[in-house]
Amino acid sequence: MLSEAVPFCSKYWYHIVIFFVCFCYFYGDIHRQIKRRISPIFTKVFKYPDGIRTDQNEALDEVTDIIDNDEEEFMESALPKDLKHVPYQYVKPNEKELLRRANKFFEITNARRTIRYFDEENVPKEVIRYIIKAAGTAPSGAHTEPWSFVAVSNKTMKSRIREIVEREEEINYKKRMGKKWTSDLRPLRTNWIKEYLTTAPYLILVFKQVYGILPNGKRKVHYYNETSVSIACGILLTAIEYTGLVTLTSTPLNCGPAIRTLLGRPSNEKLHLLLPVGYPAKDATVPDLQRKSLSEILTEIE
């Protein structure tokens, strides 16, 4: 079998290589990668022979990241063409008040911790609704608001989500992810058993809409959808903390497709974060982490 294959391969090896390339090209998005990597070279040589645009390569990467789709597909406008502009209503605080508020907000957010042990006590659904409404005030690329939230309080559904997450997490810990990943997480004492997914009264699942769907069925570009949804999640986490509840910021690795199917979400949505929300268990502990100091994260140019 092998001895037969060898002369065949040596004679037709370039056909095999070409087949492989074509296969990759049509199977994956390698054509996009080639466009990304090769076209900047020509742009640099022909369009910017003075060499000003030395960062052209990186720059075109960025453009491709945002558009990242056949542009012809997306010909519907995101905003009404006759959008009115109105005066911005503003009450200016004095400097003392600015400082007081900035300090207070820091204290609120600084008290936030990721909690892994929840109490079963229920949370009023109106509270969850206000928290989601707050997240929905986030800015987004061209005001596309590319987010969907699913709040699950149903016990059976929470159990089914837990099953999916635990199944995948066990594979993540045991097989998929490197030793590095599991050893990085070990000090946090995490494993693939996720009891909080059934204990917490609410699971908030945040989906990002990688593109929008217009009433006429056409697609709408969602610029910077990843960043926009994550900013909304930052507001969501702050809303939970401000309200007096706790959560755990989790990215359920590899569970996206199964959970999306379970919840019947459309194909333009991808699971971004999964947040159990509720009260902490009475004996809840947190790792004794320190945050970086201001001088480690801030540079001032005065």
Added chain:
Amino acid sequence: MLSEAVPFCSKYWYHIVIFFVCFCYFYGDIHRQIKRRISPIFTKVFKYPDGIRTDQNEALDEVTDIIDNDEEEFMESALPKDLKHVPYQYVKPNEKELLRRANKFFEITNARRTIRYFDEENVPKEVIRYIIKAAGTAPSGAHTEPWSFVAVSNKTMKSRIREIVEREEEINYKKRMGKKWTSDLRPLRTNWIKEYLTTAPYLILVFKQVYGILPNGKRKVHYYNETSVSIACGILLTAIEYTGLVTLTSTPLNCGPAIRTLLGRPSNEKLHLLLPVGYPAKDATVPDLQRKSLSEILTEIE
């Protein structure tokens, strides 16, 4: 010249194809793409012959997105191995209080608008410091805190940043981005003149550290750095609003490398957002946008 090239090309065309493939492979990250696209097929066939892991392809994409680097490079732990766990301090609010706070937080965030017209009046630097400190409380993958903030109040530096942004934005509007992009932004009345970059007393530049650098010079994995930094930005925007200042959430397309060089930031950092911060101009207007209703963004499963 051309007639000479034709027989050469037809004789050695497969060498040319192979050279092209090798070139792409070594030039770009196409080998990673091939690994991503091809390896799941083998995994599916050999590891999951029962077909359970039909989403394996998408799943492996996710793993690759997180690791996205040669794992051997990153052998330092992100957290101390002997990390202590301590009781979580918590004061439980009653249901009425929960509802009051959730409602109040929604009202604060709902008043936030993106402002394009700023007043020149200065803002105390302590206020900016508290705002950045609040952003630094964000959660991050394995507590890697992959963010750097640069607060620029220096006039010359603001002018130089404005020059970079306007030069790139003019190219974005006129050449790089499609008609779709410019027409999507037209209702917001934006163009490549960014006066606010010199008017606003502060520019906060948010950088994401795509990897960390340990004291011994080794690299440290920054899991989910994009999501983590964007969540920090969500908290940052809320801090600005809570304090009583205004900002504009901008992603300075293609300006990253030039601004990074100007500010002398290290090569592991990428510009993520650029936020002018200050008071609104007295005659500031905002587009009369509506946000999606709660029923459009929330699904409840009770």
